[in-house]
Amino acid sequence: MPHSKRSNYNDRNFQLLLFRRSSEPDDLVTGLPTFLQPLSREALVRFLKKALIPARYRPRLRRWLRPNDPESNVHWCRVVMNRDIERFIRSLDCSHIDALEISGAGSQGRYNFRSYRTVQYPDYDVCREPLRREQFDLIIAEQVFEHVLRPDRAAANVYDMLRSGGVFVISTPFLLKVHGAPLDLCRWTEHGMRQLLETAGFTVINTASWGNRECLSADMTPGLDWTLYDPLRHSLINEPQFPIVVWAFAEKRKSE
8 A cells, every 4th residue: 555645744753753762872963864865955955054053154155155155245134135236237238338337346347338438426416417418228336325425416417418218226224224335324215216316307117125124134234345145044025114225227218
């Protein structure tokens, strides 16, 4: 008579009981492969990594084992946001896009843009004026607008620098500790971000946010360090009431 699922389950519990009660080292060594056989190789590696490697060394080990992994050295609070922004930009026709990145260079070499330029403060102040005689199909400002003195003027200048139908990608913190570079001035919820962009003339394509209390607590330490993402330890579950980062995609009207 074939064994039922319940019978297999009971047999498994019985094997586990025998394995735990075995007092001879040889029995332990002999029984270990049989006991671990139902586990997948990946699950076994994850189990051993958690059991044998202290938590503070795991991100460093992951970066060493997977040097080309784009998430091997990323802040926990940015993982979901980075994925969504990358997915959105890759959905565009990058080979026909002239891109500008404000106060950052994270997109340099990452996408197949027709052209790419980056500008840095204080050489260029986005609050003061648009770049003269230049227009772009895509402008990116990641974790920048919380530092500018007049975000309303900055948004309007970004709008002016975009071609008709051009796209603005913006991300900012919300529940994040103060980090002056040189100043930390503003925070927006998703609704606040929508208001900022629509006031500047944009049509908002989408807004999003991410955060959870576990990540928020991990980052509430003195200094300007943030927790590096470890997929074995860190949850990416979103708790909408605790947004750590906020981002949006917006478009300049095609008629302009």
